[in-house]
Amino acid sequence: MAFNIAKSTRVVTYDVQCTTEDQAETVYTCPANARAMMSLLFISNVSGNTTVDVEWYRGNGTRHNHILGGKNMTAGEYLQFDGAYIVFEPGDYMTVTPSSNAAPHVDAFCTVEEIFNPVGG
DSSP, X not given: OOSOOOOOEEEEXXXXXXXXXXXXXXXXXXXXXXXXXXXXXXXXXXXXXXXXXXXXXXXXXXXXEEEEEEEEEOTTOEEEEEEEEEEEOTTOEEEEEEESOSSOOEEEEEEEEEEEOOTTO
């Protein structure tokens, strides 16, 4: 049984701007050849009062989880999720959806460490 399997990793930040009411924008999708650990999710409301939803979808289509459901955010308000990890399997993704504002502007970014599976592993 091998315990020291060499795997390549990278730490990367992804971002998205959400500027259309009721439109889900994907802030992160885990690659098919990797698992990932999200260590930071930052959401900032730039425009007037906006309701924000954040959802994590499982790549296998079995379910999704509300990370943030219907949070009312005023202009300039932000949320920062850190100090723990969300582990993503291949194909898992996270979306941010602004609503209750005809002209929303919500920015979101996340930092993840992607751990790439070795060929055949």
